[in-house]
Amino acid sequence: MVADGCTVASHRSFPADGEVCSVDRSDDSGPAHPGRGLPPRLAGHHTASARRRCGSGGDFLDGPAGAPSCPCCGHGHPATHSALELGGHADSARTGSLVGRRAQSAGPATAARDGLADGGASGLRCPDAGHGDSAVAGPASRDGFPGRGRNRPPHRDLSLRTAGRRPAVSVQVSALSFRAKSSAYLELTKPDVSFLVVLTTLTGYWMAADAPVDWLHMAHTLAGTLLVASGTSALNHYLERDSDARMRRTARRPLPMGVLRPRQALAFGVLLALLGTVHLLVFVNSLAALLGFATCASYLGLYTPLKKQTTLATLVGAFPGAVPPLIGWAAVRGTLELDAWLLYALLFCWQFPHFLAIAWMYREDYSRAGIRMLPVVERTGRSTFRQILGFSVAVFVLGLLPFLRGMTGSLYLVAAVVLGAGLLQAAWSAARNRTNSRAKFLMHVTVVHIAGLCLLMMLDKHAL
Missing domain, CATH: 1.10.357.140 (UbiA prenyltransferase)
Incomplete structure (x- = not known):
């Protein structure tokens, strides 16, 4: 039986996020490679020295020239399979891993009964290669695996599909x-x-x-x-x-x-x-x-x-x-009443330095997901940090109003000045440097600021 990496067959499965790629091909002659579950003829491409970035976003190892592509994923020499690498279908990876492990422990008879072996009405079908059950689609690559030539474009959608009942999902959830x-x-x-x-x-x-x-x-x-x-x-x-x-x-x-x-x-x-x-x-x-x-x-x-x-x-x-x-x-x-809207305005303005700092830290992530946060659209960060500074000033001023409105005592006023000054300093530092570390520090400062402001506001409320 020959199957693709995203088909649970021959006791093969995706590794979970961060696991080392492993294959146990029961149809290969000879013992499996120790520690990796790979036959000897495939072991070399997992012990390489140079790293490159694959088109799908995962980290891979380059092995010897002419080495076969990985039977698990079809790319050259994988080191790890991350959730991002799987094109947004980490659930498929974990599903395959769980089914594969169950098949290994259950033995051929049980695996065939439960639909865990290659083929059958409940076999898992790879949408890219078009196989599963007993069908094989795509030209054979040099290593004999179907549709896995070195010039083949990498997977973009590795979601698992099933025919008949869906054993992968049921096994995963029940496990x-x-x-x-x-x-x-x-x-x-x-x-x-x-x-x-x-x-x-x-x-x-x-x-x-x-x-x-x-x-x-x-x-x-x-x-x-x-x-x-x-x-x-x-x-x-x-x-x-x-x-x-x-x-x-x-x-x-x-x-x-x-x-x-x-x-x-x-x-x-x-x-x-x-x-x-x-x-x-x-x-x-x-x-x-x-x-x-x-x-x-x-x-x-x-x-x-x-x-x-x-x-x-x-x-x-x-x-x-x-x-x-x-x-x-x-x-x-x-x-x-008016005092309620004052609290609303304070929290409204506070959200901008907090969430824009997060957006700056993860702007590459947001861009990858197609989310149009300001740091994604305006890459220099000029508008982002201008808004961070502006709203930080607004938060500082609004933080003083509960005292001026007679809602709190002097203890709150001192705390509001200290916390507000800390927020302004963190926002100014982030705007000057525009680094992820400064943005992360600002994010933490905003949390401390709003939590401290709320607690001291309540503490000093009955001190009037």
Whole structure:
């Protein structure tokens, strides 16, 4: 039996991200190469000295002249298979790896019964080579593998397709432990983002509340908002799964890695968003529920699709991104007053230095995924860092207004000046150097700034 690298046959499978390419060809004569699972005649091309960049984005090793192409992927001499290299289909890679390992451990009879061997109604078909089952497509290369000549263009889409039932997906999902699945679902909620959402919601609630605080009501407000935010994040994973698969930063998320199916993320996100909205409506009030629903709808319906259309998507996304303190305020007062809009304006402007710093750090990733962030469109960074500086100044000024409005005491004022000055210094340093390291430092400073501002605002609120 002869099959392509993306067909689970002859006990061959893709390695998972970062694993060494390995093949166990049961139809080759002679023992497998120790440690690599390669027959001796193919071992040489895995022990080379020079590195080159493959057209698909992966790292490869160049072996001796005339060495055969790798039977796993069809490229010359792979060292590792990354999620990016697999053209956005790391889920296929993990699927193939799991099926291959099961086939190795199960033996020929069990593998044939479960559809893990080459051919059969449930065989995995490579969309590029057109084979699987018992069919072989494409001209034979010099090493005897079908459609794998050295002049053949590299894979751009290595997604797995199946005929009949889909053993690869079922094996992959069933092989995951409950803990692994729970971790994947938790990752869909973006816990770091959810933390900031809860913190800013709590700030709005606390600043609007009069002593004594209704702790149970506050807990209902935070729980409902957290559910809506988590559901929105999960649905964002679902909508951007293809883009995530093309970016190194996001390629190991649950959907690109195939840990969860897209429909599972969709159902999970819809469930959380609806539960959160209903929770706010029943246990808090209608205004808080309306704000939560509007945030979810505008984030997913406007901001997410606009990311591939215009650089103004960041501006559009800042509107729903600044709503959490309004939810907290509305939960207490049932209306939105000037001080509530002050908190909204502060968080609105804060998002620009934070997210533009991230966009500068990962501009190559965003470009690869077709996301039109400002650093992707304007490569010099002049406009990007001009906006970072401008909005950092706005954040500094807005941070002083809670004291000037009589919302806080002098302790908050000192903290606002210190934190604001730190933000301005980090923004100025990033604008001068325009390096990834400075942008990363700025990103961390923005997180410390907003977290510190919120905590000290609440701490000093009752010191009046």
